[in-house]
Amino acid sequence: MPKPTIELRFDDVTAGYGGLPVLEHLSFSVREGERLGLIGRNGAGKTTTLATAMGLADLMKGRIHFGGDDISSASTYARSRAGLGYVPQSRDIFPSLTVEENLLSGLQGRSASVALPPIYALFPRLKERRRNGGTQLSGGEQQMLSVARALVGQPRILLLDEPLEGLAPMVREELMDAIVRMSDQLGVGCIIVEQHVDVVLEFSNNVIVLERGLAAYSGSAAVLSGEEALLNRTIGIQKC
Template sequence: MLLAVDGLTAGYGAAPVLHEVSFSVRSKEIVAVLGANGAGKTTLLRTLCGQLKSQQGQVVFDGVDLRGVKVERMVRHGIAHVPEGRGVVTELTVDENLQLGGLWRKQKPALDGIYDLFPALAQRRRHLGHQLSGGERQMLAIGRALAAEPRLLLLDEPSLGLAPKITAQIMGLLRDLRDRTGLAVLLVEQNVRSALSVADVGLVLSLGRVVTRNNAAALAGDADLRHAYLGF
């Protein structure tokens, strides 16, 4: 077990958004976090990466209790977070953005492997962030996270605002990374069909609580659950 979450309650101020959430993620596993707007999906990722402090519960990563670990140190434990919105430094080049992801490492990150994953970025390595398309900025945000060589990638809404072709490329990349490197992914995604097509497991949230955790194929085939919680 790579990540074990037990009884996690968290939110903003005194009002909890997540209520006693429990689940696990194994190595080489893609877990899709699904649910309607307001279900608590983004709050979950922000809590796991240390941006939000939990009110109660336990988060254990590879045997290490992460309670109280500062957000800037999470990457040293092997957790990288790609927030919603393709947050790249627009004044820096593609190369410089990728190097930021590995700043904490003693050696400079090996960028050739990342450029192999994203050939479009290799062609624009000297371009500034603001010169990239939306799809290229999303690739850059993911690439910067991968430069830290994480064991768990927290990925929030990677398809937001992107063309279906680019979305398919990113989803295929996640599956390839899992198979080749053993990377585990916790994927928040509104495009339920796309997420379930690459995920091993689906975790469904409703109003901050876990409704079910099941094999992705089983969730995709559960018409009652899909209509009730996933909108299709």
């Protein structure tokens, strides 16, 4: 029998840090193979949404479900083992390890001979650099490694926090191409936080626009593409 489709679901979630809410009454769902974009001004709650999904922020109200289970009080480790992958904005690779050693650290008990070939197929540059240390990689290569290491553990839903930040246009294009192929070929669901609005709208099926912790828009990315006034008000920029 095929495996059931996994879904991450927020039900009326309010969350933040130290007793202060950053998100309020946020509800959404994303399934395997789907792509959800989160956009908004700095401080709107985008990164907090991902942190809340991973158990790294304080859940003050509402419930979080993953794969049919209530994970609202589950540890970050348990969420990761269940199939939630997370690529933080800080990248967090191990600089003293080689590329391949970094990838092996994310195996979660899987065989390297099975796990690594599809990762190297997605990121051929990492295969070329597999014996290089983390400090010998460019910023774009480090970001590729961060995404690849999360994929080695076979997540069902992958959370990406500004993966294109600080990258040159050509490298951004190469990384996004790999992320698209990952979603298409492996069926991994994605939630992406990104300041490049056009990239998010092109990549995502659905988009949430956060404004001061609230969802100012939640729906089709294609529909939002035509809402110039909403984009300008909530993000403060025009689409490119």
